[in-house]
Amino acid sequence: MRIEVGYDNTVQWCDIDEKNLMGIMKANEVEYERTGAEEVAWALQHPIASKKLSELVSPGNTVAIITSDITRPLPTYTVLPPVLDELYAAGVEPKDITLVFALGSHRAHTEEEKLKLAGERAYNEINLKDSNEDPFVHYGTTKGGTPIDIMKTVADADVVVCLGNIEYHYFAGYSGGYKAVMPGVSTMEAIEANHTRMVDPNSCAGKLDGNPVREDIDEAGAIVGVDFIVNVVLDEDKQVIKAVAGDVVKAHREGCKFLDKLYRIEIEKRADIVIDSQGGAPKDMNLYQTQKALDNAKYAIKEGGVIILVGCCKEGLGQKTFQEWMLKAEEPADIIRFVQEDFKLGGHKASAVAKIMLMADIYLVSELDPELARNCFFTPFSTLEEAYEAALKKMGDDAQVLVMPHGGSTVPKVIGEQHDADAEMR
Numbered sequence: 001m002r003i004e005v006g007y008d009n010t011v012q013w014c015d016i017d018e019k020n021l022m023g024i025m026k027a028n029e030v031e032y033e034r035t036g037a038e039e040v041a042w043a044l045q046h047p048i049a050s051k052k053l054s055e056l057v058s059p060g061n062t063v064a065i066i067t068s069d070i071t072r073p074l075p076t077y078t079v080l081p082p083v084l085d086e087l088y089a090a091g092v093e094p095k096d097i098t099l100v101f102a103l104g105s106h107r108a109h110t111e112e113e114k115l116k117l118a119g120e121r122a123y124n125e126i127n128l129k130d131s132n133e134d135p136f137v138h139y140g141t142t143k144g145g146t147p148i149d150i151m152k153t154v155a156d157a158d159v160v161v162c163l164g165n166i167e168y169h170y171f172a173g174y175s176g177g178y179k180a181v182m183p184g185v186s187t188m189e190a191i192e193a194n195h196t197r198m199v200d201p202n203s204c205a206g207k208l209d210g211n212p213v214r215e216d217i218d219e220a221g222a223i224v225g226v227d228f229i230v231n232v233v234l235d236e237d238k239q240v241i242k243a244v245a246g247d248v249v250k251a252h253r254e255g256c257k258f259l260d261k262l263y264r265i266e267i268e269k270r271a272d273i274v275i276d277s278q279g280g281a282p283k284d285m286n287l288y289q290t291q292k293a294l295d296n297a298k299y300a301i302k303e304g305g306v307i308i309l310v311g312c313c314k315e316g317l318g319q320k321t322f323q324e325w326m327l328k329a330e331e332p333a334d335i336i337r338f339v340q341e342d343f344k345l346g347g348h349k350a351s352a353v354a355k356i357m358l359m360a361d362i363y364l365v366s367e368l369d370p371e372l373a374r375n376c377f378f379t380p381f382s383t384l385e386e387a388y389e390a391a392l393k394k395m396g397d398d399a400q401v402l403v404m405p406h407g408g409s410t411v412p413k414v415i416g417e418q419h420d421a422d423a424e425m426r
Contacts, residue, residue, distance in 0.1 A: 006280025008312035012384035024403040032241045040243045041082040047246030059091030064157035066180040074165035077119030098127040102184025131185040149187040164231045166255040168205045170295040171198035176231040177252030178221025192345040270302040271402035272395040277310040279406040284311035286318025293407030300412040306391040313366040321346030326376040332357040363387040
């Protein structure tokens with residue numbers, strides 16, 4: 001059987017004998033009534049635990065709308081127009097609205113990327129700004145000592161609206177909600193302080209209550225103050241099939257419940273080989289982003305198995321500290337020691353990769369230079385076909401194979417197995 005997985009804006013493929021194929025992890029079937037901008041507009045008229053956005057603003061108000069950057073699949077160009085319509089209907093003028101792209105620790109955008117993200121209408125009507133274009137305003141610290149430093153445009157706005165895409169996050173539990181503020185429009189120092197909590201076992205995919213990273217994010221966001229959110233859930237074709245709007249926490253949690261129904265996938269047993277992809281662009285633009293699919297594959301792979309990670313990585317490793325730690329280590333265990341001794345942003349993802357390398361071999365299908373990939377402890381291949389042939393040779397002709405075409409979105413759960421993934425779920 002020929003299987004295909006996303007790779008940049010194209011696919012990688014291989015043929016798998018049906019006797020080997022355990023399954024292809026696809027989203028569960030869920031019911032929904034509307035899609036795209038229609039669903040967003042409906043959510044705006046039915047906010048959760050909140051007044052309508054049009055009732056929260058007044059003529060003359062300045063409004064900061066925080067949205068995702070180029071590394072995220074959120075279709076801002078779909079979500080934003082109904083939000084603008086709501087603001088305009090309340091008398092807010094375009095000149096008083098600023099769309100802020102939440103960079104977090106990521107690079108700035110080109111003008112072409114801003115246009116692509118925002119859509120032509122918003123690009124021509126309102127102000128657009130990357131979150132690194134401002135000085136920052138200090139709000140104090142969280143109980144855990146995380147500094148709360150927020151870009152001035154957001155801090156000065158009369159009304160703050162956060163857009164977001166809800167998906168599993170490997171240590172914050174889920175994306176969305178207050179995450180647009182922390183780390184979205186925060187300083188590197190604040191982000192690093194928050195992310196130090198990822199070493200706690202409770203900081204994991206699918207967990208909200210008792211997750212120290214998420215609790216710190218929510219505390220910081222509440223101190224800053226967000227007036228309204230519009231968060232969406234995308235299907236495997238990146239189409240909006242669910243939107244929630246209103247109160248930051250309550251609306252976000254409803255979105256998380258829908259995500260669980262869609263993307264928490266039960267499997268009967270662990271696989272000898274897992275073929276794992278982020279689903280293509282923009283999620284596989286570098287190894288730093290592609291790592292998110294890898295982290296979910298750990299819940300499906302047998303000890304000593306092979307994970308074939310498929311990601312274009314046309315922008316390389318993607319983050320300075322991530323690259324430094326991957327390259328200076330003599331073995332994966334060194335990277336885990338690095339993060340324990342001196343936590344640094346970027347190194348946290350290197351540590352997450354290293355932990356998986358201790359339980360399975362990772363074959364990497366990418367555009368990375370093969371020597372660079374090997375220096376990062378991956379086994380490099382240029383095609384999925386070649387990688388699968390090598391994995392089958394290592395694991396045997398009867399090896400059981402699981403395909404994860406959207407590995408960053410789907411979280412496997414082995415039926416009856418009380419492993420970390422089971423304990424981690426909210």
